[in-house]
Amino acid sequence: MQDRFTQGIIAGIIGWFFQAVFTLSLFALKVSKLAFADFGAVLAFNHRAKGVLEFLLAEWIVLVMQAALGGVFAWWMKGIASANILIKGAFFGGFAWFTIFTIATLYKLPKIYPIGSGTAAIILTGSLIYGVMMAWGLLIINRKFGVKN
DSSP states (O other), rough: OOOOHHHHHHHHHHHHHHHHHHHHHHHTTOOOOOOHOOOOOOHHHSOOOSHHHHHHHHHHHHHHHHOOOHHHHHHHHHSEEEETTTHHHHHHHHHHHHHHHHHHHHHTTTOOOOOOOOHHHHHHHHHHHHHHHHHHHHHHHHHHHHHOO
16 A cells, blocks of 8 residues: 555545546536546547446546546655645646647547536536546555555
8 A cells, every 4th residue: 555556546436536526416416418437438438428328337437547647646746845735736637628629629528528517617627537536546545554665
C-alpha cells in the first residue's frame, strides 16, 4: 500500500465516486444531456449505451480510466511539490475535461457532438470534483501509509 501508483489508483476511484454521484444525479434529473458513461460508451461501442448492461459497462470504462488517471496524478505529484495538492487536483481534473471535450469536438463523436454549454459546465464541474476528491484521497492515503517510491 506504500506504492505511489497503487495509491493513485485508489485515489482515482475515490474521485470517480464523487464525480459519478454528482454527474449521474444531474443526468438522471435531466439537467445534463450527457454522463461520463456516454463518452465511454461511444468510445467502446461507437454509440451511446442502449440498455442497463451497456451503461454499466460504459461506466466501468470510465471508472478504469479515472483510476488510471489517479495513478498518473500520483506520479505527477512525485515530480512536483505536493503543496496545494487540492488546487493541483482541480487543475488536473479540468485538464482531463478539456482533453475529453477536445477529442469529442475534433472527432465529432456520434451522439455527443455538439455539446451544449450547460452540459459542458456540468461535466466541467464533475471533472473539478473528480480532481479535488482524487487529490484529497491521495493526501489521506499518503498520510496514513506513507510512500516508498
